[in-house]
Amino acid sequence: MTTPDRTAPRARVRVVLVDDHRMFRSGVRAEIGELVDIVGEAPDVDSAVTVIRETRPAVVLLDVHLPGGNGNGGVDVLHGARGLETADGQPVRFLALSVSDAAEDVIAVIRAGARGYVTKTITATDLIHAIRRVSDGDAVFSPRLAGFVLDAFGAAAGEIAEVDEELDRLSAREREVMRLIARGYQYKEVAKELFISVKTVETHVSSVLRKLQLSSRHELTAWAMGRRLL
Amino acid sequence: MPTPYERPAPAPEGRATAIPSAAVPAAARPRRVFARPAEGKVIAGVSAGLAEHLGWSVRWIRVAFVLLCIPTGAGLVAYVFLWALSPQSRGGVIGDGTTTIDPADPQAAARVPDPATTQAASEERDATRVLLIGGVMVFLGLVVAAQSAGFNARLGILVPLLVVAVGAVIAWSQLDDAQRGRWLGNDSGTKRFSAARLVFGGILALAGLVIMATRGRSISAMWDIGAAVIAVLAGIALIAAPWMLRLWSDLRREQAELARATERADIAAHLHDSVLQTLALIQRKAQDPTAVVQLARAQERELRSWLYAAPTDPDVTLAAAVAEAAHEVEELHGIPIDVVSTGDRPLEDGGQALVRAVREALVNAVRHGAAPVSLYLEVGPSGVEAFVRDHGPGFDLDDVPEDRLGVRGSILGRMERHGGQARVRRLENGTEVSFALPPITADAPEESHDHA
Numbered sequence: 219m220t221t222p223d224r225t226a227p228r229a230r231v232r233v234v235l236v237d238d239h240r241m242f243r244s245g246v247r248a249e250i251g252e253l254v255d256i257v258g259e260a261p262d263v264d265s266a267v268t269v270i271r272e273t274r275p276a277v278v279l280l281d282v283h284l285p286g287g288n289g290n291g292g293v294d295v296l297h298g299a300r301g302l303e304t305a306d307g308q309p310v311r312f313l314a315l316s317v318s319d320a321a322e323d324v325i326a327v328i329r330a331g332a333r334g335y336v337t338k339t340i341t342a343t344d345l346i347h348a349i350r351r352v353s354d355g356d357a358v359f360s361p362r363l364a365g366f367v368l369d370a371f372g373a374a375a376g377e378i379a380e381v382d383e384e385l386d387r388l389s390a391r392e393r394e395v396m397r398l399i400a401r402g403y404q405y406k407e408v409a410k411e412l413f414i415s416v417k418t419v420e421t422h423v424s425s426v427l428r429k430l431q432l433s434s435r436h437e438l439t440a441w442a443m444g445r446r447l448l
Numbered sequence: 449m450p451t452p453y454e455r456p457a458p459a460p461e462g463r464a465t466a467i468p469s470a471a472v473p474a475a476a477r478p479r480r481v482f483a484r485p486a487e488g489k490v491i492a493g494v495s496a497g498l499a500e501h502l503g504w505s506v507r508w509i510r511v512a513f514v515l516l517c518i519p520t521g522a523g524l525v526a527y528v529f530l531w532a533l534s535p536q537s538r539g540g541v542i543g544d545g546t547t548t549i550d551p552a553d554p555q556a557a558a559r560v561p562d563p564a565t566t567q568a569a570s571e572e573r574d575a576t577r578v579l580l581i582g583g584v585m586v587f588l589g590l591v592v593a594a595q596s597a598g599f600n601a602r603l604g605i606l607v608p609l610l611v612v613a614v615g616a617v618i619a620w621s622q623l624d625d626a627q628r629g630r631w632l633g634n635d636s637g638t639k640r641f642s643a644a645r646l647v648f649g650g651i652l653a654l655a656g657l658v659i660m661a662t663r664g665r666s667i668s669a670m671w672d673i674g675a676a677v678i679a680v681l682a683g684i685a686l687i688a689a690p691w692m693l694r695l696w697s698d699l700r701r702e703q704a705e706l707a708r709a710t711e712r713a714d715i716a717a718h719l720h721d722s723v724l725q726t727l728a729l730i731q732r733k734a735q736d737p738t739a740v741v742q743l744a745r746a747q748e749r750e751l752r753s754w755l756y757a758a759p760t761d762p763d764v765t766l767a768a769a770v771a772e773a774a775h776e777v778e779e780l781h782g783i784p785i786d787v788v789s790t791g792d793r794p795l796e797d798g799g800q801a802l803v804r805a806v807r808e809a810l811v812n813a814v815r816h817g818a819a820p821v822s823l824y825l826e827v828g829p830s831g832v833e834a835f836v837r838d839h840g841p842g843f844d845l846d847d848v849p850e851d852r853l854g855v856r857g858s859i860l861g862r863m864e865r866h867g868g869q870a871r872v873r874r875l876e877n878g879t880e881v882s883f884a885l886p887p888i889t890a891d892a893p894e895e896s897h898d899h900a
């Protein structure tokens with residue numbers, strides 16, 4: 219399921235776990251604690267910011283709904299830990315984890331800077347892959363997030379960017395990649411389907427993530443608010 | 449709030465044998481909370497409430513009030529104070545939901561007039577009230593006439609007293625929340641109106657007091673008195689303000705807590721009906737992992753639709769119908785299906801065929817394929833596309849015998865009959881069935897109806 223360079227022995231990723239449910243934290247720790255280095259845990263916004271500032275992990279697994287802070291949950295943590303870097307100069311990266319599929323939650327954490335969004339029903343293997351991908355600086359898109367993106371950018375309705383740099387629309391290639399991810403394809407399968415390399419797929423996904431974060435497409439927020447649940 | 453279940457059962461037959469029923473003292477009847485009933489009142493319901501509370505006759509209490517009024521006005525003062533200090537009740541229930549009746553006492557419950565008779569009675573009372581007001585007016589007129597005829601009714605004291613009384617009544621009557629709604633007819637603007645009433649009543653009462661205090665004195669003396677009064681009022685305000693503020697914030701906090709408690713009770717009721725039942729079922733089926741997963745998924749979906757907006761009616765739109773079909777298959781076979789859809793359109797004939805075909809493909813996927821099974825539906829201006837994908841060993845269409853109708857008949861054939869198409873692809877890791885439908889056009893050719 220993974221390319222050889224991902225299964226090769228490598229430094230264990232340092233991870234901080236932020237979730238207000240202790241049972242969920244211990245569950246995740248039991249499932250993935252063997253393969254990644256869980257250096258800290260936090261149950262709320264304020265302690266999360268403190269722990270992240272102290273430990274400077276490569277990846278923060280961040281619950282979207284958290285008590286404390288300004289009441290915006292994970293978004294507050296992202297704002298509070300903005301600009302932090304790990305010991306080797308990489309930015310601290312965030313992977314949002316939630317039971318909620320509500321579009322406004324997804325769009326809010328992604329726009330606040332999370333590198334990916336997965337639901338809590340994800341399997342341990344997939345979660346490990348997602349953590350590694352995020353720690354490498356890539357984006358993690360679940361099929362559902364890809365569906366949101368296609369919908370929000372009007373790509374399903376046929377709106378395609380003329381030039382890749384356009385922030386408010388997806389390019390034809392990005393749309394194809396998003397469609398395949400929405401259909402349940404892994405990055406490797408997407409690459410095979412489109413006759414491109416996995417690296418190129420990752421580039422496309424990252425560029426979609428950038429558009430999602432930077433686009434001023436006014437419909438984006440309104441769309442997310444109006445569409446509570448897919 | 450006490451419920452009948454919370455009190456110790458009063459063993460009725462035990463009491464009946466121990467004490468002869470006639471010997472039960474009348475005082476043993478639980479006393480009702482003093483409240484002014486909205487039903488059966490003449491002025492503000494004070495007499496009716498008092499009668500209900502003390503167990504005396506309303507008629508005698510009313511007569512007593514009137515008699516007490518005549519020589520000194522003590523009855524009026526007592527009436528107004530009781531009015532101001534007692535809550536109003538409606539159908540035996542005080543505004544905040546406290547019941548004035550002991551719920552364990554069926555007799556007391558029976559005494560509450562039922563709304564139908566109350567309605568008729570209240571119209572009669574309105575007429576009585578008009579008569580009463582008219583009587584007061586006639587009395588006032590007589591007093592004025594007597595004054596001009598040379599009879600000294602001491603108007604110098606009477607008028608300011610009346611002004612004070614009217615002001616107080618106007619200010620206090622805003623405590624009567626039921627009346628507020630009746631006067632205004634609606635809720636908007638009620639707050640401003642009652643505030644205006646309070647200010648008006650206060651000014652009226654104050655003016656009466658000032659007139660009384662300055663009787664027969666000069667304007668300059670009035671200024672002195674006014675200054676002294678203002679100084680005293682300011683002093684009182686200064687001393688009482690922190691206390692009042694704390695009282696107010698306490699009240700606000702209690703109200704917020706009450707609202708929160710109500711909300712919690714609602715959520716608790718829902719959790720009990722759904723989640724707790726499911727958890728109990730899961731514990732009983734702990735030996736059967738498939739059933740447990742199925743129960744958990746079904747409960748998750750139910751809870752989601754309760755937490756967020758209710759899903760769109762599956763009879764109306766294509767996306768909702770496809771999602772509904774996926775949920776059905778998931779429930780039947782216990783394998784989770786990830787549904788992602790973008791766009792939507794009304795459900796028409798072709799859409800219904802698509803839903804049936806997708807359902808068939810999903811059943812195949814969960815039966816012969818392996819999880820994860822995903823479904824992607826895209827509705828755009830260039831038509832509808834749907835993809836069902838599983839991660840099983842896959843199969844080749846050519847390997848399927850001709851007589852097996854599943855894939856050919858209900859997926860490929862059905863789509864073609866409705867102007868669309870379906871394709872089965874074998875991937876390296878699993879199978880994908882893709883569907884396509886043309887966009888809805890005004891002059892779409894009527895395809896043969898499919899009711900398979």
